[in-house]
Amino acid sequence: MKNRKLVMIPGPTPVVRSIQNEMGRETVAFGDPTFVKDYKETIEDLKKLFDCDGEVFLIAGTGTLAMEMAIANNLKAGENILIVSHGFFGDRFVNLCERKGLNVDVLQSDWGDIVPLDKIDEKLASKKYSAITVTHVDTSTGVCAPVAQIGEIVKKYEDTLYIVDGVCATAGVEENMKKMNIDVLLTGSQKAFGVAPGLALVLANNKSIEKRKSLGVIPEYYVDYENWFAVMKDPSKYFATPAVNMVWAMKESVRIIKEEGLEARYERHIKNAKAMQAALEELGFKILAKKEHRAPTLSCVLYMDGINDAEFRSTLAEEGVVVAGGLGAFAGKMFRLGHMGNIDKHDLVSTISAIERTLNRVGIKDALGKGTAVLMRELEN
Numbered sequence: 001m002k003n004r005k006l007v008m009i010p011g012p013t014p015v016v017r018s019i020q021n022e023m024g025r026e027t028v029a030f031g032d033p034t035f036v037k038d039y040k041e042t043i044e045d046l047k048k049l050f051d052c053d054g055e056v057f058l059i060a061g062t063g064t065l066a067m068e069m070a071i072a073n074n075l076k077a078g079e080n081i082l083i084v085s086h087g088f089f090g091d092r093f094v095n096l097c098e099r100k101g102l103n104v105d106v107l108q109s110d111w112g113d114i115v116p117l118d119k120i121d122e123k124l125a126s127k128k129y130s131a132i133t134v135t136h137v138d139t140s141t142g143v144c145a146p147v148a149q150i151g152e153i154v155k156k157y158e159d160t161l162y163i164v165d166g167v168c169a170t171a172g173v174e175e176n177m178k179k180m181n182i183d184v185l186l187t188g189s190q191k192a193f194g195v196a197p198g199l200a201l202v203l204a205n206n207k208s209i210e211k212r213k214s215l216g217v218i219p220e221y222y223v224d225y226e227n228w229f230a231v232m233k234d235p236s237k238y239f240a241t242p243a244v245n246m247v248w249a250m251k252e253s254v255r256i257i258k259e260e261g262l263e264a265r266y267e268r269h270i271k272n273a274k275a276m277q278a279a280l281e282e283l284g285f286k287i288l289a290k291k292e293h294r295a296p297t298l299s300c301v302l303y304m305d306g307i308n309d310a311e312f313r314s315t316l317a318e319e320g321v322v323v324a325g326g327l328g329a330f331a332g333k334m335f336r337l338g339h340m341g342n343i344d345k346h347d348l349v350s351t352i353s354a355i356e357r358t359l360n361r362v363g364i365k366d367a368l369g370k371g372t373a374v375l376m377r378e379l380e381n
């Protein structure tokens with residue numbers, strides 16, 4: 001019998017039927033009044049959900065494009081930027097910002113840990129930075145940055161814009177732009193929103209919009225806020241063709257989020273993550289991120305001695321669950337497991353039990369049922 005494959009990589013995450021249905025609808029003209037209304041409503045809902053007092057840019061692209069959009073519109077060549085990096089995706093800003101001709105300073109943690117808050121404060125006090133970037137959840141390490149606490153620090157530095165990469169967090173880990181002093185929040189559709197890949201989102205508050213206006217003509221074209229303002233205010237206007245079906249899919253995702261309630265959704269992610277991590281530890285794995293910094297959206301899971309990464313992941317795929325490999329120095333040493341978006345208890349139980357069957361098949365014979373029991377106890381608490 002052919003298995004249903006459960007895609008438990010840290011994005012794209014499983015796409016529920018009602019969202020798939022939106023992607024499968026007959027495409028209409030982007031000027032179609034019903035689509036224009038849907039697009040506008042989605043933008044307004046996103047503003048409300050994340051407390052954005054400026055503009056939401058919802059355009060075709062990926063998380064990396066959203067990173068580029070955030071940098072392009074908020075800094076010009078020669079300005080100083082501080083990058084706080086907890087892994088591979090934090091480091092991605094370095095390359096992006098160097099290409100832009102920015103003066104880049106980086107604070108990097110060991111993988112699994114965070115940069116201490118006093119180091120960030122010290123660095124921000126040492127010179128004038130036009131912006132700081134923080135990756136909320138670094139998908140290479142499963143570390144969740146203390147975004148609210150960093151926001152409190154950044155508040156002291158009025159000229160510094162706070163840019164948060166929420167690609168592996170937004171809609172799964174609390175983010176409130178006003179409360180957390182975030183000026184730009186960027187993300188993509190394929191992770192905690194539970195939509196297929198294809199949309200880039202940049203939520204810019206008024207301070208960021210003012211900064212864009214002060215920059216005059218910028219070198220970038222597609223990602224220029226100025227080219228999108230009119231469209232976001234009135235989506236019947238054209239700049240570049242909107243991804244009609246993806247916008248509908250995002251509208252459905254937002255409907256699901258509103259129905260669940262943001263608070264409940266954040267709580268569910270925390271509970272699920274704790275349960276999954278406890279089950280994995282019961283099975284003998286270790287989690288890369290220190291306990292106090294573990295993300296609610298994914299886990300980076302270190303193998304015990306004697307497990308071969310390629311064999312483990314291909315056997316797990318045969319058992320019906322797909323996970324991702326480790327990045328950087330952790331390639332071959334761990335797997336990355338997403339547990340975010342619109343997944344439910346069935347997905348979690350199926351995942352842990354498939355991991356147990358896999359362990360059994362690769363020679364660890366006492367695994368069956370052990371992790372599942374812990375998982376279910378944690379979930380039912």
Ligand SMILES: Cc1ncc(COP(=O)(O)O)c(C=O)c1O
Nearest residue numbers: 062063064089137139167168188
């Ligand atoms: C935290 C983080 N930032 C940025 C990106 C880049 O996003 P994309 O692959 O959609 O371009 C990713 C992708 O996984 C990510 O996890």
